[in-house]
Amino acid sequence: VIRSFGPEGVSGDVLDFDLPAGIKVKYWIRVLGASGDERSFGPVVANVALPQQWSLSPAYPNPFNPTTEMVLAVPELDIARVVVYNVLGQPVQTLVTGSAAAGVHTSHWDGRNDSGLSVGTGAYVYVMTTESGFRATGRMLLLR
Numbered sequence: 001v002i003r004s005f006g007p008e009g010v011s012g013d014v015l016d017f018d019l020p021a022g023i024k025v026k027y028w029i030r031v032l033g034a035s036g037d038e039r040s041f042g043p044v045v046a047n048v049a050l051p052q053q054w055s056l057s058p059a060y061p062n063p064f065n066p067t068t069e070m071v072l073a074v075p076e077l078d079i080a081r082v083v084v085y086n087v088l089g090q091p092v093q094t095l096v097t098g099s100a101a102a103g104v105h106t107s108h109w110d111g112r113n114d115s116g117l118s119v120g121t122g123a124y125v126y127v128m129t130t131e132s133g134f135r136a137t138g139r140m141l142l143l144r
Helices: none
Strands: 002-006 009-012 024-032 038-047 068-074 078-086 091-100 103-109 122-130 135-142
Antiparallel strands (some): 068 103, 078 091, 078 122, 122 135
């Protein structure tokens, strides 16, 4: 995600959820100017850092059909659980359960219940809880 581009230079963050935490990676950065000129910079060395705190992102896309995803930031090894509930508070599908390693993880929901059957159009709530006491919730809308 590039945050700014102007005469003073380029600044920004690269979010790459496919890399394991604790390693160093090298990137080459290519900048295309408005006039069509191109400049390359690099290699730029980046440290893949561990998250500093627990977090659960909003579902994206939202509304969705057929799938959506949430990003979980895990600062330390813990037991985590992510469950999707219907508007009546009934569990629909368990997305994550068990040991969660430190790092950034993506969880997907395909609009199915724990039996593999498609659920109906509507609003759903997802809840992340950990053994250490973290709790976060989000809402999503499935459109069929």
